[in-house]
Amino acid sequence: MTAPLDVLVVGAGPTGLALAAQLRSYGTAFRILDRSLDRARESRALAIQPRTLEALAGFGVTGELVARGNPAMQLRMHLPRRVVQLPLFDIGLDDTAYPFLLFLSQAETESVLAEHLARQRVVIERGTELVRLERKGLVVTCRLRRGDGTEETVDARYVVGCDGAHSTVRGQADIGFEGYAYPQTFLLADLEADGLEPGAVHMYMTGSGVLLFFPLGSPATWRMLTMGLPGAPEREVTLPLLQEITDPYSTDRLVLRDPVWMTDFRLHNRGAAHYRSGPCFLAGDAAHIHSPAGAQGMNTGIQDALNLGWKLALVCRGAAPEELLETYEAERAPVGRSVRRFTNRAFVIGTSRDPLIRFARTRLAPRLAPTALRAKGTRGRVFRTVSELGIHYRRSPATTAGSRAPVRGPRAGDRLPDMPRGLQARTAGTGYHVLLAGPTRIWSDERIAAVLNGRTDLLAVHRLGEESPWPGVAHGLVRPDGYLGYVARGADLTGLRAYLDQWLPAGACS
Ligand SMILES: Cc1cc2nc3c(=O)[nH]c(=O)nc-3n(C[C@H](O)[C@H](O)[C@H](O)COP(=O)(O)OP(=O)(O)OC[C@H]3O[C@@H](n4cnc5c(N)ncnc54)[C@H](O)[C@@H]3O)c2cc1C
Incomplete structure (x- = not known):
């Protein structure tokens, strides 16, 4: 009988890739697989937070991420009569080597991590899907299916579900995923927009909501994100619809053209009831999903992985007690809950039609934010949360x-x-x-x-x-x-x- 594999990593999105990098650095026996034949090419997350850059520095990939990204982004808030500029660099924090939000598409981030794994001779088994899990004594028996229909059974001591919002591992381990869907429909498009100053994030805030343009570079200059028309029936996302939504936001006419990708989607706010069930763990979107406000999703997933990886590695080599694995949920579930709360608050402020919140969004925030954030100390306090540098485990049994x-x-x-x-x-x-x-x-x-x-x-x-x-x-x-x-x-x-x-x-x- 062959000895069981130490760890099976299911999913090679940013969470699974980061976990694989850490397991590799400890020489743990693991496999990483993904049902899709290729990594995601469309860009999803657009910003890497300072804490993630710090955490990935140990693998020697942070220099490459910074080189490929833009660490000097400005946020331009468009108000009825003026434009206010806020730097997303120089964020007032001097205890990090990365005091900026790094703008880099998720596709590029995944590519840097995958290239690192390739250099470490880690093979990502693509076109391979986990279809079933069964606990048998001290091992988990995993049924894998390849694109050509062939199947394989693998016994593993631990399985980590880095398999996204519709996680198979979560379903097979019978872990609940409670939460709610937001009522609004969101529209996303990668396109060209005439009338926008290049190289900055543009935010338009009005009573009807928020319209954002992020500089993307490739495959189009801009990523546009906004909400569907209030009360309007669902319509196919087309360029005329996007233009119709954009027009009321801007006094200077923005002309949208040449879309490369357009979609609509609903956002959810959900969390796994547990991050662990016996030998099965959840990390990243498999454990928490929320609105993209604050650019936290991918970052939180990578940091879940880097909290869990070394614990699995040390337990597998017999250098640490099994109890160390219990500290994963104790440390990361509160972080997931707080990210869900924080992104929900930001989401409500950005989208609510409540008169008081609309007033705060359109009148108070644009007036107060620039003055408040001018002081380095205030900027530092605000960004400590967003940058994820403020995360701590003071109440963990492992501290x-x-x-x-x-x-x-x-x-x-x-x-x-x-x-x-x-x-x-x-x-x-x-x-x-x-x-x-x-x-x-x-x-x-x-x-x-x-x-x-x-x-x-x-x-x-x-x-x-x-x-x-x-x-x-x-x-x-x-x-x-x-x-x-x-x-x-x-x-x-x-x-x-x-x-x-x-x-x-x-x-x-x-
Ligand atoms: C349109 C959109 C915009 C977004 N914008 C932002 C943003 O601005 N900022 C931000 O921080 N986040 C954003 N996100 C969220 C961010 O993309 C996710 O948080 C991040 O991708 C989570 O990474 P993950 O590795 O946990 O999961 P995923 O990236 O979902 O990766 C899961 C992987 O598991 C594989 N898989 C699934 N099931 C199986 C199975 N049974 N067997 C084998 N493989 C399997 C999938 O093929 C996939 O590759 C956005 C997401 C979307 C969809």
């Missing part, structure tokens, strides 16, 4: 605050800031990283050896000296996903050692 917390600086459960600059790069390698702050003479070799206790494979130690995120003498442990698992003031490493004994037991096979 622990020492008995004495440092007076300032990041806490257990926070992301390690890139402050001083370069700290994230130093700790980007696989495994955990111990950070020792304060005069280096305090951190003797004996003290460090007692913490390492033979765990040299997955544990690196960095003496930071005074160049540290905390003032004075302190120590912390960076998890493989760049979040702080443990933080304490002083030089007593007893608490850190207890943390490691729980989550990275010495002597466990690695």
Whole structure:
């Protein structure tokens, strides 16, 4: 009998590709498959958030993403008598190397990730569909079907459904997907528009809703997004219909032409009842879908994957206890819920016909936002949420605050800031990283050896000296996903050692 595969990744969208990259970096035995023969060519998500760029930097792909994208985008808000300009770069955050929203189409993002996997000799099994799952003791038996009709049965220890909104894994694992559909119909088109200044995002806000144009470049200059005509019967999306909808928004006539792609769709706000059922996990759109307001969907999916991948990798190689896998849902389900709440709020503000919200949208927001966002501090606070840099796991069972917390600086459960600059790069390698702050003479070799206790494979130690995120003498442990698992003031490493004994037991096979 052949040994079961460690992990089967179902779906090679951005979530599955990111998961595969992380499993590969740990040498985990896995397969990744996708029912479609080719990756998606139409562009869906258009922006990559700073936290995603940080998280992908460990694979060495962030430079390529930035090179292919546009990190210097302006938002132009068109008001009845003036146009207000807001930068989507220089977002007021100085603890990241990527203080901008990177505009890059999802097709390009997937292409960069797929090229990385190809260099790592990972084969994406395209034209291969998961059709059935069955739990049998400690393994999941998976039935796969190829485009030519042939079938194969694979036994895996874990299966991760990165298979999108209509997830087969979710259905087979009998996990609910509760939520609601928004009543409005949305229209999307890739086309040319005469009268728009190139190289900026254009937003028109009126009482009837919002009209957006995003610079796309290819296959057309603009991606247009708006709502259908209120109260009008559903009509086929045509260029005349799009022009009819556009005209009332703009005082300067915009002429739409040469559409490459036009579609309409309904938006949903739904979340999986659980992110895990036994050996089956859900990540990305399989676990949460919501409105595209705030450009969170793809980013949240990639970060789900990068929260789960190292946990699966360490458990599969016997270096971490099974309980580590329980922390995936504990950490990521609250993030999914908060993204659904946040995108719903933005969606309601952008679309509601309630007189008060219409007044806020058309009168208050355009007047107040530019002044408020001019101050770097306010801009930083607003963008910390959108950029996903503010995500933390302070209440997770896999993060622990020492008995004495440092007076300032990041806490257990926070992301390690890139402050001083370069700290994230130093700790980007696989495994955990111990950070020792304060005069280096305090951190003797004996003290460090007692913490390492033979765990040299997955544990690196960095003496930071005074160049540290905390003032004075302190120590912390960076998890493989760049979040702080443990933080304490002083030089007593007893608490850190207890943390490691729980989550990275010495002597466990690695
Ligand atoms: C029109 C549109 C516009 C969008 N705009 C934005 C935006 O502006 N910003 C943003 O952040 N997000 C946006 N999104 C959402 C974003 O595209 C998704 O959040 C993102 O694609 C989720 O990635 P994923 O890998 O989780 O799922 P997907 O990209 O859906 O990938 C799932 C993959 O699984 C495969 N699959 C499914 N079932 C099986 C099976 N049984 N066996 C094998 N393979 C299977 C599919 O073929 C697919 O390749 C938009 C989405 C749409 C549709």
